[in-house]
Amino acid sequence: MSKLLFLDVEATGTEKEDRLIQVAYKIEDDQCNKLFKPPVPIKLSAMAVHHTTEKMVADKEQFSHSQTKENLLRYNNEGAIFVAHNAKYDLGMLAKEGVVFNKHICTMKIARYINSDNRFENHQMQYLRYFYGIEIEATAHDAFGDILVLEQVFAKLYDDFVKKEYGNSNGVILDGVLNRMIEISMQPSLMTSFNFGKYNGKTVEQVASIDRGYLEWLLDMKTQKPEGEEDWIYTLKKVLKKI
Known part of the structure; x- marks a missing residue:
């Protein structure tokens, strides 16, 4: 069975120049939650979300020289599956640091996929947390708090995904389900x-x-500014082709 690496990052902002400042992950019994000193300033708009200030990271090591980076590279080489909500963002931040995962599952895309009956009002992780009645002490927009929620949201989505794709879980091979989710x-x-x-x-x-x-x-x-709009461009083209 493939190992699942639940991971979340916080960063200096959301633009091209921004870099990560916090990495949290959990894979089996190994878990990590660390702050790092970024090579660029933390934007005030980002501080307002995750509440990490320049003072809090001033004496921290840089991610580029950290054991955390080495651990992530090792897990990727061992075939671990990266799991994140809106994985594109986390993957992008890690790629800036030279960490690229071969396999990933985006729980936001899985939520969209199984939401054919529109029972979800939106696909944000904290919404799914309460939709599924997940009771856990975890602070939103803190990387480690987010992965604790992510792990349980994934479990709920996995069960619903199996029901949608296979009808029930009898005889379903876990790796086969994960490979479909990766696809x-x-x-x-x-x-x-x-x-x-x-x-x-x-x-x-x-x-x-x-x-x-x-x-x-x-x-x-959206075509004029396609960055981050791939899902809407795909949807609109598909719908317009039908009508």
């Missing part, structure tokens, strides 16, 4: 509803039936 995680997600704009709360299919022009306009806007 889905590496593809664009099909968005089912809007959580922004004038059609906030409506499904994409509903909007397609009443306002094709809006979808065409939105596709044009």
Whole structure:
């Protein structure tokens, strides 16, 4: 059975120049939660989210020379599967430090995939935490607190994923399920509803039936600035092709 590496990072911000300042992971009995001194300043907007200040990292080591980096590289070489919520962000931050994982599962994309009946109002991890009734003492936007929630959210999503794909878990090989989840995680997600704009709360299919022009306009806007918009571009192209 493949080992699962649950991981979360916090960073100086969300732009191209930003770098990680906290790494937390858990893989079997090994767990880590460390702060690192970044090569760029921490943005105030980021501090307002994770509450990590310049003073808190001033005397910390740099991630590039850390044992944590060596551990992550080793786990990747051993075939561990990286698991994160909105994995693209965490993978991107780690890639800036020379850590690239061969296999990953994005729990946000898995949540979108199984949400064909729109029972989730959104796909954020803290929403899923409460949707599934997960009771755990964990602080949001702290990397270690997030992976404690992530681990349990993954377990719930895994059960629902098996039901959707296989009907039940009888005879399902774990690695086969994980490989399917990896496959889905590496593809664009099909968005089912809007959580922004004038059609906030409506499904994409509903909007397609009443306002094709809006979808065409939105596709044009997102195509002009495609960074981070792969899922919406994929969805809009697919829907517009059908109508």
